Structure formats: C-alpha cells, structure tokens
Amino acid sequence: METLTRRSLIMGASAAAVIGGAATLTGCGTSGGENTDARRVGDGELPTFAEAAGVKPDLPSGYPGGMHGFFSYPAEPTAPVEPPLSGGKITALTYTFDPVAPGLAENPLWQKVNQGLGAELDITYAPSADYRQRFATTIAGGDLPDLVTIYGSVQQLPGLLRSQFTDLSEHLAGDAIKDYPNLAGLATESWRETVIEGSIWGIPIARPPIGGAMFVRKDLLDQQGLAVQPKDFAEFKELLIALTDERNSRWACGDPAGVLGLITSMLGIPSLWIEEGGKFTANIETEQYAKALADARGLVEAGVFHPDGMTATNNQRNDWFTAGRTPLVQGGFVGYSKYEMWGAEVPGFELATMLPVGYDSSTEPVHNRGTVMQAMTVIKKSDPARVKELLKALDWLASPFGSSEYLTRKFGIEGETYVLEGTDPILNSRGQNLKLVPFGYISDGPQVIYDPGQRRIAEARFAYQEKALAMTLPDPTIGLYSETEATKTAQIGKALEDHRTEILIGRKPLDSWTEAVSSWRKAGGDQIREDYQTAFAAK
Known part of the structure; x- marks a missing residue:
C-alpha cells in the first residue's frame, strides 16, 4: 500500500484540471541531439500477466489493475x-514522500528485509521534491547504482x-517473466508505460487506475438533511450553497480547482487528452472545459469556497475538512483510510465519497483516471547473470499481500515492530518509524484495499472503486512519448494554470481563456x- 502524506492526498482531478501532459517516463523518441519528435512504440511484446499466488481476496476487483479488497491478514x-540471492550488495537510488x-545499522526492519533478500540492499534516497536534481547529479557523475x-x-x-x-525485454517479455512470478502479477497497463522504442526498460511502480475522489463529511450533511450524491450539476450547486455558512466560518469546499475537475467529469471529458480517429485534443481545448470554468467561477462568486482556498496547501485543505470547516475535499482515492484516521478523534465523524454525475440529463459523466505507473526502476548496464540477480531481488520486493515477504517488508518483526490483533499486524510507534525505508519506490506488488479491523471502510472503498472504474476512460497517451512534453510542459502548464486562477478569482474575463489556450498551443501544446x-x- 502506498505510503501517503497529507501533502500527496490532493492529487486527483484538481491536479489534472490543467494540461501538463501525460506521464513522461516512458514511450518512444530519440537520443542525443536528434530532432525527430516521436517514433513507433509498442513493437516489443509485453510481459504475460499472471496473478501472483497468494490469498484469495474477500473483494475481488472486476477491473484490470483494480485493487482487491481484504478484511484481514x-x-x-x-x-x-x-x-533469492546468496550474498553481496545491491545499490539503489530512489525517492520518498x-x-x-533510521539507517540500516539502527533499523532491524531493514535488516530483516536484507535477510529475506539474501543480500545487503543499500538505498540512497531523496525527498520527491528534490529527486530530479539528485537523479541528474547521479547520471552526470557516471557512477550509477545497480538500480535507479x-x-x-x-x-x-x-x-x-x-x-x-x-534492455530487459529478453528477461521479461512474454512468458519470460514467468521466472519472476511476482512481477508477472503487475497490471499489463502499467507495463505499457515501460516500453520505449519497442523494448522493456524498467519495472513499473504500479498504481491502480482510479484517480481522485470528492470526499464528503457525511455527518455534517446529515445534520442538514442533505444528500451526499446530487443528481446533476444544479443539485450540486445547491448543495455547495447550502453547506456554506460564512458567519460561522464554514464553506462548502477549500479547493476551487478540485471542483472544476469534478465539473469537467460531469460534462463527460477526461482529465487530459481525448483521442478520436487518431486525432488528439487536450481537454482544455473543448467547449465543455470552458463551460466548466465558467461554472467554477460562478461558484467562487457565490462564496462557497474557503477564502484562502486558492492559495492553501493540501495540508491546510485536509485540516479544514477534518475540522468541519469545509465538508468537501478533493483528494487522491488511496487516501481514503488517511481521512478516516484523521477523523477518528472527531465526534460523529462519518466519511463518504461523491461520484461524478451527469451535468444534466443529456450528459454521461466520466471518472478521472489515475496514473497507472508512478515511476519505474531501471537496471544499469550489467552482465546477464547480474541482471537476473537484480530482477530476482525486485521480484522479492514485489511479493503480494498475504505473503510472508509482504509481512516482513511492510511490518517487520512481530513483537518488535508490530503486534497482532487477531490476525492483523498493527505497527507500533517504533515500527511506524522503521518502516519508512522506501522499498516500495524501488519495487512493489499490486496495491490492495486493506483496513485492519475496519470492514466497513474496506467495503466502502471497494464499492466506490468499482463504480468509479466503470466510468473511467482509457488514457490514449499511455506508451507514447513526446520530447516537447518532457522539456516544456512544466513551463507552459504553469502559465496556463496561472491564467486559469486569474479567471476563477475574477481578475481576468472568461473569454480570455481562448487566448490563453492559444498561447499554450503556440508555446508547445x-x-x-x-x-x-x-x-x-505508428502503434
């Protein structure tokens, strides 16, 4: 299960509401100083999927890449x-949130993982915000670790x-991956992101295809006799207005951009790109996006957002939600259990989620899609025998829920880092600290829905996931690479986001959006x- 912070939970519709491009880790392209922008992708054979052996889920997902649910360990x-190894050292570079x-010498959980691997896993890591610089410095230095x-x-x-x-194709393509059964259990769609110019180059850090969700303080809505699930945009707007009570320092939501993303979902457009007949359209170029922007601005003018919402941090928005100052918050779906944990001390706290609904009777809503690969781990040029050793280590780290290896990797040592409540491992305070080693950003198994002792929460999370995945559209950019996107998206996306903010707060007119999009197109879009x-x- 992905390690989360309050900072990371907001990622979802609000993060994708302005085009910045698709995942930029993979695809096809050119090297050196060549200027050819895109070439064929997908010539190589993908790994054959075979769900890793393990326990039978209590709640099996009906969708590829969906998270299975478990009531207990x-x-x-x-x-x-x-x-899998018989001595030696493996060096790795990765990131963390x-x-x-604690370092290896002071960390019995890390030592236990090394015992399971049969080798010393020596990890260098940096905060996610600083990782790009650390990565560049490492590459420039030329002395690469085994795994990056x-x-x-x-x-x-x-x-x-x-x-x-x-190039890992000969080791992982087709049935070759059967030598690494845990890696074979990673969703096929996440492997597509590792294919570049027809070859498999890495191990995906796979994520479920569900993106963000609109979380709701159901207890506060119940107090006013308000339904969690509106029927259309008009009812959604009425809900936001009804929840707002400025005299008592309460506003419906703290994230205008998150609500904008939800409105685009109501209007039936995905969060980034749309493909029709081989032609690509950015969602920001559509009439529906302009309409959603106008509606979101109208909600700002109606005063339903926290006055500091436009500039607030994710931590602040999550704190407002927990305190009941904003009964709605847009967040990453994997943060469901975190919201439950933060609300545990709040009397009467009850969490729910709101699915996108059709804007009106003529529209079919969609659910925003999550990134199916957060990152990928590559292996430095090595002889075939060493590559196989490293793949065995990555396979061990990807062991699935219900295995002894998963228990070691996520919880450590019984009686020292965790205790059992029934059959569920519960980390103690020391274990919570020791488990922060970022093994899961080097290799990990499929994420699952698992809330020890909280069957109701697991069932609610699973039910939302299955409904949301039924509404999710494929991402046409998976497996495609754009060098322009990799070099320019941060700059041109930020300019567009800033302009959008100016429109939302009323400093620029709505019709200026057309010119902003035109500028984005000319600058690289x-x-x-x-x-x-x-x-x-060329696919």
Whole structure:
C-alpha cells in the first residue's frame, strides 16, 4: 500500500484540471541531439500477466489493475521463499514522500528485509521534491547504482536508457517473466508505460487506475438533511450553497480547482487528452472545459469556497475538512483510510465519497483516471547473470499481500515492530518509524484495499472503486512519448494554470481563456499533440 502524506492526498482531478501532459517516463523518441519528435512504440511484446499466488481476496476487483479488497491478514501467510540471492550488495537510488528512516545499522526492519533478500540492499534516497536534481547529479557523475528509479519528466529519456541501462525485454517479455512470478502479477497497463522504442526498460511502480475522489463529511450533511450524491450539476450547486455558512466560518469546499475537475467529469471529458480517429485534443481545448470554468467561477462568486482556498496547501485543505470547516475535499482515492484516521478523534465523524454525475440529463459523466505507473526502476548496464540477480531481488520486493515477504517488508518483526490483533499486524510507534525505508519506490506488488479491523471502510472503498472504474476512460497517451512534453510542459502548464486562477478569482474575463489556450498551443501544446499523434499512428 502506498505510503501517503497529507501533502500527496490532493492529487486527483484538481491536479489534472490543467494540461501538463501525460506521464513522461516512458514511450518512444530519440537520443542525443536528434530532432525527430516521436517514433513507433509498442513493437516489443509485453510481459504475460499472471496473478501472483497468494490469498484469495474477500473483494475481488472486476477491473484490470483494480485493487482487491481484504478484511484481514491471513492467519497463515504463504510460506517464505528461500532468499533469492546468496550474498553481496545491491545499490539503489530512489525517492520518498516520507521523513528519513533510521539507517540500516539502527533499523532491524531493514535488516530483516536484507535477510529475506539474501543480500545487503543499500538505498540512497531523496525527498520527491528534490529527486530530479539528485537523479541528474547521479547520471552526470557516471557512477550509477545497480538500480535507479526514474520519476518525473526526464529529457532525452530514450537515449539515456540506451546508453546507461539494460534492455530487459529478453528477461521479461512474454512468458519470460514467468521466472519472476511476482512481477508477472503487475497490471499489463502499467507495463505499457515501460516500453520505449519497442523494448522493456524498467519495472513499473504500479498504481491502480482510479484517480481522485470528492470526499464528503457525511455527518455534517446529515445534520442538514442533505444528500451526499446530487443528481446533476444544479443539485450540486445547491448543495455547495447550502453547506456554506460564512458567519460561522464554514464553506462548502477549500479547493476551487478540485471542483472544476469534478465539473469537467460531469460534462463527460477526461482529465487530459481525448483521442478520436487518431486525432488528439487536450481537454482544455473543448467547449465543455470552458463551460466548466465558467461554472467554477460562478461558484467562487457565490462564496462557497474557503477564502484562502486558492492559495492553501493540501495540508491546510485536509485540516479544514477534518475540522468541519469545509465538508468537501478533493483528494487522491488511496487516501481514503488517511481521512478516516484523521477523523477518528472527531465526534460523529462519518466519511463518504461523491461520484461524478451527469451535468444534466443529456450528459454521461466520466471518472478521472489515475496514473497507472508512478515511476519505474531501471537496471544499469550489467552482465546477464547480474541482471537476473537484480530482477530476482525486485521480484522479492514485489511479493503480494498475504505473503510472508509482504509481512516482513511492510511490518517487520512481530513483537518488535508490530503486534497482532487477531490476525492483523498493527505497527507500533517504533515500527511506524522503521518502516519508512522506501522499498516500495524501488519495487512493489499490486496495491490492495486493506483496513485492519475496519470492514466497513474496506467495503466502502471497494464499492466506490468499482463504480468509479466503470466510468473511467482509457488514457490514449499511455506508451507514447513526446520530447516537447518532457522539456516544456512544466513551463507552459504553469502559465496556463496561472491564467486559469486569474479567471476563477475574477481578475481576468472568461473569454480570455481562448487566448490563453492559444498561447499554450503556440508555446508547445501543438507540438506535443503532433508528437502523440505520430507515435499513436505508428502503434
């Protein structure tokens, strides 16, 4: 299960509401100083999917990549396998969203993981916000660790991979992956993101395809006799107005951009790109997006948002939600249990989620799609025997829920870092600290829905997921690469986001959005589109 902070939970519709491009870690392209923008992708055979052996889920997902649900940890985890390695050291570079964990010498959980691997896993890591610089410095230095996590935009990625890292196709394509059964259990769609110029270059840090969700303080809505699920946009607007009581320092929501993303979902457009007949359209270019922007501005004018909402941090928005100052908050779906944890001390706290509904009777809503690969781990150029050793280590780290290896990796040592409540491992305060080693950003198994002792929460999370995935559209940019996107998206996306903010707060007129989008297109948006269309046509 992904380690989360309050800072990361807001990622969802609000983060995708302005085009910044698709995931930029993978695809096809050129190396060095060549100027060809996009080439064929997907010539290589993908790994054959085979769900890893483990316990039967209580709530099996009906969708590829969906999270299975479990009510408890099995009383008898699958028997531990023999350590895949027989000594030596593995070096790795990755990132984290958490504080620094105690080092190996002071960390019995890390030591236990090394025992399971049969080798010393020596991890260097940096905060996610600083990782791009650490990655660049490491690459420039030339002394690469065995394993390197690629996270975020990387310029000239195809050429970098060819010059410094190992093509893993012969080890992982097709049935070859059966030598690594835990890796074979990762969703096929996440593997598509690792294919660059027809070759498999890394191990995906896979994520479920569900994106963000609108979380609701159901207890506060119940007090006013308000329904969690509106029937259309008109009812949604009425709900926001009814929840707002400025004299008592309460506003419906603290995130105008998050609500804008929800309105675009109501209008039936996905969060980034739309493909029709091989032609790509950014969602920001559509009439529906302009309409959603106008509606969101109208809600700002109606005063339903916290006055500091436009500039607030994610931590602040989550605190307002927990305190009841804003009964709605947009957040990443994987943060469901975190909201429950934060509300545990709040009398009467009851959490619910709001699905997108049709804007009116003529529209079909969609649910925003999550990123199916957060990052990928690549292997530096090595001889075939060493590559196989490293893949065995990555396979061990990807052991699934219900296995002894998963128990070790996530919880550590019974009696020292966790205790059992029934069959569920519960981390103690020491375990919470020791487990912060970022193993899961090097390799990890499929995420699951698991809330120890909280069957109601697990059922609610699972029910929302299945309904949301039924409303989710495919992402046409998966497996496509644009060098323009990798080099320019931060700059042109930020300019567009700033303009959107100016419109929302009333400093710029609504009709200025057309010119803002035109500027985005000229600054690189049209070239990104062309890159994607070229790569898509060659698939």
